[in-house]
Amino acid sequence: xxxxxxxxxxxxxxxxxxxxxxxxxxxxxxxxxxxxxxxxxxxxxxxxxxxxxxxxxxxxxxxxxxxxxxxxxxxxxxxxxxxxxxxxxxxxxxxxxxxxxxxxxxxxxxxxxxxxxxxxxxxxxxxxxxxxxxxxxxxxxxxxxxxxxxxxxxxxxxxxxxxxxxxxxxxxxxxxxxxxxxxxxxxxxxxxxxxxxxxxxxxxxxxxxxxxxxxxxxxxxxxxxxxxxxxxxxxxxxxxxxxxxxxxxxxxxxxxxxxxxxxxxxxxxxxxxxxxxxxxxxxxxxxxxxxxxxxxxxxxxxxxxxxxxxxxxxxxxxxxxxxxxxxxxxxxxxxxxxxxxxxxxxxxxxxxxxxxxxxxxxxxxxxxxxxxxxxxxxxxxxxxxxxxxxxxxxxxxxxxxxxxxxxxxxxxxxxxxxxxxxxxxxxxxxxxxxxxxxxxxxxxxxxxxxxxxxxxxxxxxxxxxxxxxxxxxxxxxxxxxxxxxxxxxxxxxxxxxxxxx
Amino acid sequence: xxxxxxxxxxxxxxxxxxxxxxxxxxxxxxxxxxxxxxxxxxxxxxxxxxxxxxxxxxxxxx
Numbered sequence: 205x206x207x208x209x210x211x212x213x214x215x216x217x218x219x220x221x222x223x224x225x226x227x228x229x230x231x232x233x234x235x236x237x238x239x240x241x242x243x244x245x246x247x248x249x250x251x252x253x254x255x256x257x258x259x260x261x262x263x264x265x266x267x268x269x270x271x272x273x274x275x276x277x278x279x280x281x282x283x284x285x286x287x288x289x290x291x292x293x294x295x296x297x298x299x300x301x302x303x304x305x306x307x308x309x310x311x312x313x314x315x316x317x318x319x320x321x322x323x324x325x326x327x328x329x330x331x332x333x334x335x336x337x338x339x340x341x342x343x344x345x346x347x348x349x350x351x352x353x354x355x356x357x358x359x360x361x362x363x364x365x366x367x368x369x370x371x372x373x374x375x376x377x378x379x380x381x382x383x384x385x386x387x388x389x390x391x392x393x394x395x396x397x398x399x400x401x402x403x404x405x406x407x408x409x410x411x412x413x414x415x416x417x418x419x420x421x422x423x424x425x426x427x428x429x430x431x432x433x434x435x436x437x438x439x440x441x442x443x444x445x446x447x448x449x450x451x452x453x454x455x456x457x458x459x460x461x462x463x464x465x466x467x468x469x470x471x472x473x474x475x476x477x478x479x480x481x482x483x484x485x486x487x488x489x490x491x492x493x494x495x496x497x498x499x500x501x502x503x504x505x506x507x508x509x510x511x512x513x514x515x516x517x518x519x520x521x522x523x524x525x526x527x528x529x530x531x532x533x534x535x536x537x538x539x540x541x542x543x544x545x546x547x548x549x550x551x552x553x554x555x556x557x558x559x560x561x562x563x564x565x566x567x568x569x570x571x572x573x574x575x576x577x578x579x580x581x582x583x584x585x586x587x588x589x590x591x592x593x594x595x596x597x598x599x600x601x602x603x604x605x606x607x608x609x610x611x612x613x614x615x616x617x618x619x620x621x622x623x624x625x626x627x628x629x630x631x632x633x634x635x636x637x638x639x640x641x642x643x644x645x646x647x648x649x650x651x652x653x654x655x656x657x658x659x660x661x662x663x664x665x666x667x668x669x670x671x672x673x674x675x676x677x678x679x680x681x682x683x684x685x686x687x688x689x690x691x692x693x694x695x696x697x698x699x700x701x702x703x704x705x
Numbered sequence: 706x707x708x709x710x711x712x713x714x715x716x717x718x719x720x721x722x723x724x725x726x727x728x729x730x731x732x733x734x735x736x737x738x739x740x741x742x743x744x745x746x747x748x749x750x751x752x753x754x755x756x757x758x759x760x761x762x763x764x765x766x767x
Contacts, residue, residue: 543749544749546746547745547747548750551747562726565726574732578736581726582717582736583739584724585736586740592761593755595761600759643739
């Protein structure tokens, strides 16, 4: 199966393992030493390609970083993905990588690879905005978030902080203070959120890799709408230390990329317990790379039915059907009580985020994005019984899905009920019912993060249409299986071509 | 409390006062809409009775 490419795809195959024999753009040879070649092909290069070229000495980390910064300067005014470009720091980190190579040291797995982070990650010396106006008054972070330090240890180069929905309470990618991040495949459309800048920066080819956070779908929704690969690891797998919290019971962090291999390289680099995050406990490092190319033989994969087949527009079902057809999946499993799982996740998020923000809501309500403020004010007034019922229900739903995973290794479900709405669109109609976009765009992602299962989103592009994604959901601890299936689908043509801006 | 209960407005005003939240009158209608959305979610959740030994999961391990 070879799906059609997107609206404005670069004609690349970033899954190519050997860019020097056949470049991602179809040229016969790669010429890393030629700055013009690098600039022309920047948006097509994967993190794996870049790291190999830097390690092999084909190009310096400094040249890579300068190319990336120039691309951001040219493209981002059209996309609004970045709220800060850390050029000085990036060049300093690149110099350190080049110096290590010159000394004969072995650079890390992401040597010289530029990446950017959602602006709720602490970056030493910068204010951690979390998409807000209020946090501008906070002092700059005194150290980097744990995941930034782990990526830096592998030689990756931080090039900036990315736009996001205010305080992560968002599925749209819009922001009242910094403007909406724009979907690179059609800039009048939403990126999805709240990690909208992360999805846009990757989809626009500005960086091959970005980090986001996902409480109810904030990595998976923008991955779907921007047509990139995104990973929400299992709850507690990656450290949240040094990120601005949203909802402690449900917050996750993870990578977004244009290839499954890049997603895996980043995931592997960031694993490990962290005493600064109370839920990131010892569960052993289980890298995805060793089994990434293992194929799908022997895996029991089913499609999620019931709730996941309702409410969505036809394109959500069509994307799921293309993925199930490619995988040869014929079994559909109904997941009981999924509507209630989504309701419980909504209530936990509403109650915990509002409690976290209570003092700010008392003092500075007028400085919030109105849509965030009003939802949090409502959440601050929820009866305690609603919250407790939701927290207790997590155990029930977890047990029900554990029983499902005794009979299958992975479940497939749409990531979003529709393609990207237009920026500013407030309502949508799903299954004949009109509803608000902002709280409901994640209705397929919310039940899964509710019980902390690992998920990888695979993009589905179609000729003349915006992309949409499909979730690969696995049992706790089985992130590597989800990555392996995503890599196999990528080899069948489910790719994430960068939009040409 | 049902989502369309006429008592919701009164409840919101009392609960806001208890929480020390001075909600601007211009915000109140949207706050009520979102509260009613949450009330609908809670009503759906209460459809499934829970065993009394089912504990909450405030720090959750999948």
